[in-house]
Amino acid sequence: MRTTSSITVGRAAETSLLSSALAASRQRSGRAVFLLGEAGIGKSRLAGECAFQAYGLGLPVLRGRGSSTGTVTPFRPLIEALSSRFRASGTPSDPELDPYRPALARLVPEWRGEAAAAAGAGAYPETVVELAEALLRLLAVLGREHGCVLLLEDLHDTDAETVAVLEYLIDNLAGLPVLLVGTLRAEPGPALDLVRAAERRRAAAVAELRPLPPADVRAMAAAVLEAETAEVPAAVLDQLVERADGSPYLVEELLADMLASEALRREDGRWQVIGGLGTGVPSTIVRSWGRRIDQLDPQVRELLLTAATLGSRFSVATVQLITGYDDRTLFSNLRSASEANVIVPDGAAPDRYAFRHTLTADAVTAALAPAERAAVARRAARAIIRADPELMDERRQLVASLLLASGDRAGAAVHFAEAGRRVLEAGAAGSAVVLLERAHELAGDAERAAVTERLLLALAESGQLDRAFELVRTLPPVHADPAAGRSDAVDRRIHLHTRLAWVAVMVERITEAVPQIAAARALSGTRPRPEQDAALAVVEGHLALFPDQSQGGTDGRGRLVETERRARRAAEVAERAGLPVVACQAWQLLALLARERGFDAADACLERMLAVAEGHALPVWRVEALLRLGANAFMRTGDGARLERAREAAAGLGAIVLTQTVDGLLAMNAVLRGEWRTGREIIDRCLDATARLRNLSAHRYLLLTSATLAAHLGRGREMERELARFRQAGGEESLLMPLRYGLCRAVGALLAEDRAGARAELAAGLAWEEEHPSVFYLAGRHGLHPLLEVTDGAWERADFEKAAAAPAAELAWNRQFLGFADAVLLGREGRRDDAARAVEEARAAAGPFPLAHHLALRLTAEAALADGWGDPVSWLRTAEEYFHDTEIQPVAGACRALLRRAGASVAQHRGGRDQIPARLRACGVTLREYEVFVMLADRPGNQQIARNLSISPRTVEKHMANLLGKTGRPDRAALCELAAELDTRG
Structure with a gap:
């Protein structure tokens, strides 16, 4: 007969916890619940009860479990969970999942073909956190209607990548219709550490299952035997209470043993004990x-x-x-x-x-017997090797485990090491660490150094840099044999130190990068191999860009010249030696350095980087090149179309981190273009996600962009709050500081009519750039700073010409400011017609940037009033209208004050004024005058206009005179023609 209980006995508190969590998930209040306890204590039974309830409520249930074979397969529980759902219902086709399909293809086999087609010959090695974000979006879609349950069992046996994904999910379930339920034993390991940490910060609920009390053991026995408790012999119940230790599994197994031995039988409709039950222990x-x-x-x-x-x-x-x-x-x-x-x-x-x-x-x-267990394991390992010498998929790990069980430690070490290498190449660095640590523990002295080197690479790739830098110091020294030349061991060690240095530089851990470079250089000697020198030169070049590694003044600039020379040689060597990744790294560095000479040179480097990436099927580097080409195109023209295409390429690849980087650039572009709503939408959509993904560079950039948005709207307090967040995220130790001074604080000061404050911020930015190499060219040095220096009379023509000769002067954002500065100088020099033409040319260049355009108009008009040239009244009216509409009152007020100083009328901003065409508003036409103007399209007389508007003919005459003066029309007929031309009545 069946010897399992058909009901869950006891566990009322745990069942209530799961039920309330299910209900919460249906209300978009996601959470994580973990069931913790020893084997056989009832974790799976409770998990099954939760799944049963979820099915009854119409919630999708995705169910998977950790490996119990000792093999390490990245994401196995998650793959099983998704497969358990999609086998029956098919994969979802929601368009909002399109950007995440390439990343999710690692978990969903049905999408792997799509991902491969999108990536071409290469594949994007998404990070675990990117994959976790994609999974979070998928679960949100699956649970959109009723909620959903992700049920993962035996997490004590799971892989490092799954643990990392779970950590991300736990911290980001709030507000989503998702319930995560996990089961695991209280065994030391990453999964238990994760659960305990989540419990401490109240991010997850943990239910620790204790042994069943005697009453529940008796009730369970009755349920198994399908009888009332009173019908079960007392001797049986006593034995179960004594021997099962409150374990539901042991209750069932002891009953099964009693039934199998016929010590317990059902006769005449009653359960009876036949003979003795024995007094053994659970063994x-x-x-x-x-x-x-x-x-x-x-x-x-x-x-x-x-x-x-x-x-x-x-x-x-x-x-x-x-x-x-x-x-x-x-x-x-x-x-x-x-x-x-x-x-x-x-x-x-x-x-x-x-x-x-x-x-x-x-x-x-x-x-x-132990000997028989070892023999079975040894026989199994040999059979697998004989049938599959390549040992694909999990079989190599399985063979390693079997060899270890048979007592062959050396053989197990070899296979664990090879399995770790394969998993690392597949991009699962966390699982590779687990396998290589096993190999490291089992390897003999002769093999341990090679295993350690591979383990170090895995630690670095998985972000465990502290462990990596600690372990690298334990490596035994290696020496080249002068007679035989450089040994393979030395070459491997140079590669290891170079790779560790690159990873350290990319995560801005400069103090750890420097000794790794020094170690690689020491092993390379005075005549390093060209390809090794190229890889090191690229790392050293990127290192030179960081503030703490650069030198101020001329020496710092000279260092960058030498860096560029070495980077160019590195790119050439890498291409000849067949090292495309090093070549891409070098061309990327060269593109940054070449901007000092002009953006044509920078784009040429990026085009070469793009060609190398496409020629060697390196999709990540291809998107990197497209991203930088798009950013340069925007800076040169103000057009973000190419940057949008780069974003499409990043999203199509499933490169979530790269997509976020592009989003940050698009948000800043929207701010500069005065597209406030678009900028805010991008920031709000991406800011939390960059924090979840720990994409620090994109997160800082978005925080700074948010502060810049507030500054460009004249919201000083909001700007300071956002800059405080930027500072808390480490922004003031980043390379973004020139933008903080120039694009953000200086513009904010100008919009508060604090000219001295703006100049001080720009001066601080210039001082920072003198001490540190800067890759940002819109921060003020080449545009806004020259305009302020000229309008305040601090610069003469020679100073301006020097600034205008810089390659960055050709960038659209800078070009507009320089155009207005040139106009001010021309007017000051008495060349009034040239000055007026320069203003019109600058206004055309400023078209994409309305805020900068009108701010420059306000500054230029003040200088034109003082020097007596151009049309400052019209410019001030245009600027006043813009700043009034954008509710930046300090500048609007300053424009009105300058208009009064010029003796010009000041617009009254009454309701309905937005109906007046901008062309007429710029002339100072009032709402009452516009009402008269509109009627002129039909050429009526003054008496008719007066009757229609219920005003006196004398008032009409006054409005007509004002209209002729403000529009510059010679007579009434010309004014009527203009009214017909601008007729907006129908």
Whole structure:
């Protein structure tokens, strides 16, 4: 008979917790719940009860579990969970998931073809955090209507990548219709550390399952026997309470043993004890399983012993590989084992079986003598190697585990090391660390150094830099043999130090990068190999851009010249040596350095980088090149179309981090173009995601962009709040400081009519750039600063010409300011007509940037009034109108004050004034005058206009005179023609 309980006994608090979490997820209040306890305590039973409730409420349930075979397969529980859903319902087709499909293809096999097609010959190695963000979006879509449940069991056996994904999910479920339920044993390891940390910061609820109390043990026994508690013999209940230790699994197994031995039988409708029940301890379960296995057919016994050696879950194909059974024999034996209630089909994967419980597999192997267990493991390992010498997928790890179980530590180390290498190449650095640590522990002295080097690379790639830099100091020294030349060991060590230095530079850990470069240089000697010197030169070049590594004044500039020379040589060497990644790194560095000479030179470097990336199928570097080409195109023209295309390429690749970088640039572009709503939408959409992804550079840039947006709207307090957030994120230690001084604080000061404050901010930015190499060219040095210096009378023509000769002067944002500055100088020099033409040319260049355009008009008009040239009244009216509409009152007030000083009328901003065409508003036409003007399109007389507007003919005459003066029309007929031309009535 069945010996499992059909109901969940006890666990009222845990069941209530899960029920309330389910209800919360349906209200878009996602959370994580973990069930913690020893094997057999009832975690899976509760998880199944939760899944049953979810199904009843119409919630999708995605169910997976960790590996129990000892193999490390990145993301295995997540892949199983998604497969369990999509096998039955198909993959979702929601358009909002399109940017995330390439990343999710790693978890969803059905999308792998799409991802490969999108990436071309290459593939984007998405980070674990990018993948976690993509999974979060997918779960939100699946749970959009009713909520959804992600149920992951046996997390103590899971891989490092899954743990990293879970950490991200736990911290970001709030506000989403997702319930995460996980089960695990209280065994030391990354999963338990994760759960405990989440519990401490109240990001997850943890229910620790304790042994069932005696009353619940008795109730469970009655449920298994389908009887009332009073109908179960007292001796049976006492034995279960004493021997099961409150474990539901042991309750069921002890009852099964009693039934199998016929010590407990149902006779005459009653349960009766026949003979004695025995007084053994729970270890009798082992002997019980041994007896059951011995009673089976020899082939079934061999199959089960082999399967138990592989773990509590096993692949049918692997068992067949080891046993050599044909299909008919194999499935006949599997059916017999299943009928004996030893194994069950694994619902998560159709080609796998599982022992009825984890402890069942343990009991089966424990029934064997140690020598027999080792022999079974050794025989299984040899069979797998013989059948599959390449040992693809998980088989190499499986062989390593079997060899270790057989006592062959050296053989196990070799296979763990190779498995770690393969997993690292596949981009799963966290899992590679686990495998290589096993190899490191098992390796002999002769092999340990090579394993350590590979482990160091895995640690660096997985972001565990502290451990990497600590471990690298333990490496034994290597020396070249002068007679034989450079050894492979020395070359590997140089590569290792170079790679560690690159990773350190990319995450801005400069103090760790420097000694790694020094170590690589020391091993390279005075005559390094060209390709090694190229890789090191690229790292050193990027390092030179950081503030703490640059030198102020002439020496610092000279250092950058030398850096550029070495980077160019590195690019050439890397291309000849077939090192495309190093070549791309070098061309990227050269593009940054070449901006000093002009953006044509920078774009030429980026075009070469793009060609190398496309020629060698490096999709990440291709998008990097497109991104920088798009940024340069915007700076040169003000047009963001190419940057938008770069974003499409990044999103199509599934490169979430790169997409966020482009989004930051697009947000700043929107701010400069006065597209406030677009800028705010991008910032709000991306800011939290960059924080979740720990994309620090993009996060800082978006915070600074948010502060710049506030500054450009004249909201000083909001700007200071955003700059405080920027500072808290480490922004003041970043390369973004010139933008903080120029684009943000200086413009904010000008909009507060604090000219001295703006000049002080720009001066601080210039001082910072003198001490540190800057790659930002819109921060003021080449545009706004020259305009302020000229309008305030601090610069003469020679100073201006020097600034205008810089390559950055050709950038659209800078070009507009320089055009107005030139006009002011021309007017001051008495060349009035040239000055007026210069203003019109500057206004045309300023078209994409309305705020900068009108701010420059306000500054230029003041100078024109003082020097008596141009049309300052019209310019001031245009600027006043703009700043009034954008509610930047200090500048609008300053424009009105200058108009009064010029003796011009000042517009009254009454309701309905926005109906007046901008052309007429710029002339100072009032709302009442415009009402008269509109009627002129039909050429009526003054009397008719007076009757229609209920005003006196004398008032009409006054408005007509004002209109003629303000529009510059010679007579009434010309004014009527203009009214007909601008007629907006229908």
